[in-house]
Amino acid sequence: MTNVLVFRTNINSDKRIHQAACRLCKLRGICRWSIDLEDSDCVLRVETDQLTEADIIRLLTRAGFQCDSLN
Structure with a gap:
């Protein structure tokens, strides 16, 4: 069964x-x-x-992004 996980991030540009x-x-597993800009x-x-x-x-936090669950 596929789950949809939803997060708030600071990923706000194409870069x-x-x-x-x-x-x-x-x-693996995605x-x-x-991302909705x-x-x-x-x-x-x-x-x-x-x-x-x-x-x-x-x-994502280890990569320097902000990421919080919205579920």
Whole structure:
């Protein structure tokens, strides 16, 4: 079963999306992800069947991004 995890981030530009993509693509278990630059919270949505919110938050904060759960 695929879960949709939703996060508030500071990924607010194409450059930062590219930087985050380099990290997210290294994780197994992500089916699809997207970032809404139009939203004031720069919402990241991750579809996964294996990962937890903590996994995503840990990965992105270690990479220097702000990332908080919106669920």
